[in-house]
Amino acid sequence: MTTQTKPAGTPVRPQAGPPALSAALLPGLAVCVLATAVAMIANHFLPAVSPLLIAIILGAVMANVVHLPQRLQPGLQFSAKRLLRAGVALLGLQLMFSQILGLGWGVIVMVVAIVGLGITGSMFIGKLLGLSWTQRILIACGFSICGAAAAAAVDGVVQAEEEEVVTAVALVIIFGTLMIPIIPALSDLFGFGSKQAGLWAGGSVHEVAQVVATAGAIGGGALAVAVVVKLARVLMLAPVMAVLSLRQRRSAEGLPAGSKRPPIIPLFVAMFIAMVALRSTGVLPDAVLGAGKFVETALLTAAMFALGAGVQVATMRKVGAKPFVMALLSTVWVMSIALVGVLLVG
Template identity: 65%
Template sequence: MGSPVDQHTTVPALPARVREATAPLVPGVAVAAVATALAMGVGRLLPTVSPLLIAIVLGAVAANTVHLPTTLRPGLTFSSKKLLRVGIALLGLQLMLSDIVGLGWGMIGVVVAIVVLGITGTMTVGRWLGLSWTQRLLIACGFSICGAAATAAVDGVVDAEEEEVLTAVALVVIFGTLMIPVVPLLARALGLDEHEAGMWAGGSIHEVAQVIAAGGAIGGGALAVAAVVKLARVVMLAPVMAVIGLQQRRRTDGAAEGTRPPLVPLFVVAFLACAAARSTGLVPDAVLTAAKTAQTALLTAAMFALGTGVHVATIRKVGPRPLALAALSTVWVAAIALTGVLLVN
């Protein structure tokens, strides 16, 4: 049995180690927290603009106008990876599987087709354009599933180059934002009713917030169905990440066991667990409200951290090929969604 002196000298060791490990993270996480508060405040004043998109812009502006000290980098990297994964997991609490089933099996099939054909087509065209596998995959999943969150989730599985991730996120912001006015205008020109137009918006636009903005522009009847269709696409994040994880394991088959990625990333398992918990109806409303706020804050912090890596010189260096792929992917996904909606209705 140890003496009292031994006990008193060993107990503080763990907190000291924790402090030593977390101290480098504090400056960057603190800056991300301030930016998150600012982005969410602006989001409250402008409900049609996502705090995530505001945060990306803030990060990009900061990166290109002021010198960010290197002491911020560990905390910003932590925010863009670890906090992002927690935010994606909590995103599952927004999903009621019964609402998605309520779309009908026809529309569920359309959602699966949007994601599968969207990714496949984008990957194929990207190969023709000579882009790397990771760059194609980041754009394909971001445009086919749920925007910047999907792009960052893919990075969590395949560990892409930083400039590839930043390029894909920037393209999601650009093209998703352009679709907010374009989809309602085209829906009216094509003679779609509000229900059909809402389904098309939910099936084709990249970010959840962008879908909400477009659905509101179409009309009250479109907003609810647009959100549900979009969340059905979000559900596809889990199986797609599992497939990518399996492919990545095969690509790294010769690597040491410790360096091989997991078959299903832990944050994807947590995402599914949160969705299952929400679908039971047992999670109190107060918990759901708090979780939604936390999820938005975590993803906003992650997007700001990603934005700080968006340098104009880097975007120029990647050339026009990712831009061309993003444009073609946007049109391709929108065409699949429109065809599916018209067939189902």
Template identity: 60%
Template sequence: MRPEAGRPRSAGTVAGIALCAAAAAASMGIGYLLPAVSPLLIALALGASTANLVAVPGWIRPGLDFSAKRLLRMGVALLGLRLIFDDVLGLGWGVLAVVVAIVVLGIAGTLYAGKLLGLSWSQRVLIACGFSICGAAAVAATGGVIDAEEEEVLTAVALVVVFGTLMIAAVPLLAHLLGLSGWQAGMWAGGSIHEVAQVVAAGGILGGGVLAVATVVKLARVLMLAPVIAYLAARRRRMTDRADTDTGQPPLIPLFVLGFLGCVTLRSCGLLPSGLLDAAQFVQATLLTSAMFALGIGVRVSLLRSVGLRPIVLATLSTVWVASIALVGALLVS
């Protein structure tokens, strides 16, 4: 979709952002009525439906691109306001070691399985980070750093949302069948389910004090987004050096990662009033939901048909692998 002649680019930017904001408002409203469904999933589905049922004018493309990239990064940065260092450290070194193992081994195992399946490096990395760290936000953030193809990002986002949603029911059921204690079940849920909202939904099903444990463990995984993105950015920088191109060097540490760490620090210092935190978290949710709608606009039925079974197989293997690591860790540290 190219901007149409006679229309200023600024008008297309404003119109595209406004469309994404309206879609985000609708998605969050539906999510309020259906708490078990993530607004990110709703926005993604709404964007895909719009793209396949309506002719989206090309002149608003600048606003859609801005939402899918810039608004996304701002939303990821503000995600840091959910974290408090003391809460994470309060889990204990044993739990923190398990969280690191979940992310590191989860990514490594997924990359290896994806290589055996013959998937591209970027597709493997997107699925690995999404399933091992924090779902759609990790996929989208990773995609911007490694310069992944749009269809690869969309495939990984769709898979992480679908499989994470299935985990909402699967983890509580399996935890009951395995006879896990509330603390073990909470740690397993937080260590294995992909999205923060999905963890909250599963924690609510498990009941009791499980939700608090699951949420803090999940947020500890979210904190791992910063070093992983920094590593991927450094790797891309080295690859650019070897290629000796004139395209410019990517930043060693992306600005939104520094923003994420800054937000964690601000929240941990206790300097922000509760009203401001509530407003910031609403803005953060709106930004990410807007970005998911913009990403969904790129989904085409023809694209989904061409994906094939290999990414789905990798998503299945990654889900089982990450869940197994988290379960073993929960049993060991308890």
């Protein structure tokens, strides 16, 4: 897909790496901090609505209602890249290896199949539609692993166009949100118990926050099952990123001239695994885990606001219908894989 001139307010990709921490970042960071506070306060009064979702919507609304000054862009870009990676790393504190093993080998195989077949099938769908490789991989990983965070993380390795990143993020918002009422309704239609419905929600819904909302609507014990299954999908980000990094190291395709080859495992992914390992030791007190959860939520909320600020109606019109078709078919594909898994192991 050929990238045209970016609309005003779209974060600008630098030619030589992310910005250093400097005074130039302060205006954009200040806006992100304010938006994060608003989203987290709103979540306090509306606990059923994730602050991450509120932040994405807030950023998208702001970007389309007012003109974002250029001086905000360095801070927004820093938040969308650096703060997101820090938040993903801290996300590991929510998960223990024992929780994954406790799912049983059948569910573990189901999770691996959802991610592996989800990405493979989505990439094939996107190829049939004629989308670029980078656009396909962003959507495929976002829909198969963990939504906007996965899409943005993958962008750190494959260096997609900014237009492709914001498109993938917008599609995660749209289709993941649509699944919140659909999965409970279909689960009821199929006669699923809370465990089966939780497995399906955790295995098919895109964002962690959207999984929580979906499973919460189902009720019963669905939430606990859904969150663990979803976090198991998040853990798959590590091997997927390693594979993509190896691909990019072996080929200059998609890399800007003069760019360094990416590491086999990006630092933030290694830190995510380290945080899971640390949590699994059981040495961290509840106070530390609580503080880590708060910081992780704040970082990801700020990052989601920055990503949302790049989602503009003009950009979505320009990319055309093909990414939306891929997103729809990918959503159905991932839901179908998860459904088969539930029927086999649930």
